[in-house]
Amino acid sequence: MKNEISNSTLSTNDIVLNVQESLLIEAITNCNLGTGTISEPIKVDSFTTIEGSRLPSYKQGESINFKLVFENDDFEPTLVCCSLKNVTKNTDFNSVLTKGLYDSVFECGTTASALEDGSLCVMPNGACSATLKVRNAAKREMKDFYFSYSVLFSLNVGNKEMFFLIDPIIRVESPDYP
Numbered sequence: 001m002k003n004e005i006s007n008s009t010l011s012t013n014d015i016v017l018n019v020q021e022s023l024l025i026e027a028i029t030n031c032n033l034g035t036g037t038i039s040e041p042i043k044v045d046s047f048t049t050i051e052g053s054r055l056p057s058y059k060q061g062e063s064i065n066f067k068l069v070f071e072n073d074d075f076e077p078t079l080v081c082c083s084l085k086n087v088t089k090n091t092d093f094n095s096v097l098t099k100g101l102y103d104s105v106f107e108c109g110t111t112a113s114a115l116e117d118g119s120l121c122v123m124p125n126g127a128c129s130a131t132l133k134v135r136n137a138a139k140r141e142m143k144d145f146y147f148s149y150s151v152l153f154s155l156n157v158g159n160k161e162m163f164f165l166i167d168p169i170i171r172v173e174s175p176d177y178p
Contacts, residue, residue: 013058014065016051017151017166019077021070023047024164028157036162038080041152044164057171061136064170068128068153077155079124080163082132084147086118087169105145105174107133128153134172145172 024047027033033042050056058064066082086101099114106112112122112132124130150167 013056013062014051014067015056015170016067016069018049018051018069019044019071019164019166020047020049021072021075021155025157028162036157036160036164038152038154038163041163041165044166045168048166050168055169055171057173058134059173060134060142063131063133064172066122066130066132066149066151068151075155077128077153079126079128079130080152080154081124082122082130082149082151083115083119084122084132084149084170085120086145087148088144088146103135105135105172107135134174137174142173145174146170147172 024044027047028036028042034040036042056064066079068077068079070077084102086098098118098120102108102112102114102120106120108114108120111125111130112120115121122130122132146169148167148169150165152163152165154161154163156162
């Protein structure tokens with residue numbers, strides 16, 4: 001993850017996911033890694049490095065920017081979506097409260113929505129990036145939330161569109177959910 005301060009008063013923290021596509025293509029060509037369909041994407045954590053911290057942390061008012069980076073321009077990946085799932089221990093959020101949880105932690109707007117499986121789907125704002133802002137809170141007790149996140153992207157390999165998944169964890173400090 002690369003931390004950068006933007007020109008505004010708020011900071012943007014980039015999660016830069018570097019995909020080593022030459023190794024990925026070699027593995028796809030020589031190994032049975034799965035079907036690579038949207039319903040069964042190939043997990044590519046072994047071919048991905050995350051710049052900086054292995055457990056990125058974000059505070060209120062900061063923007064999380066997911067960036068997918070490839071070694072060279074020979075491939076044109078497309079970010080399909082990012083999804084977050086609350087994995088914090090000692091929380092008792094059911095699917096009815098999930099939208100409320102995500103709305104209290106993030107500024108979802110029109111780019112993110114809670115899904116029936118309890119995850120938050122963040123739509124891309126570019127071919128290889130997606131952004132989500134942590135909500136500012138007025139004098140409320142703060143709590144650390146932990147989210148696993150998945151980055152789903154597609155790539156044309158040998159004239160076939162294949163789908164891939166990267167799925168690490170982040171920590172977000174936000175107001176405690178009421």
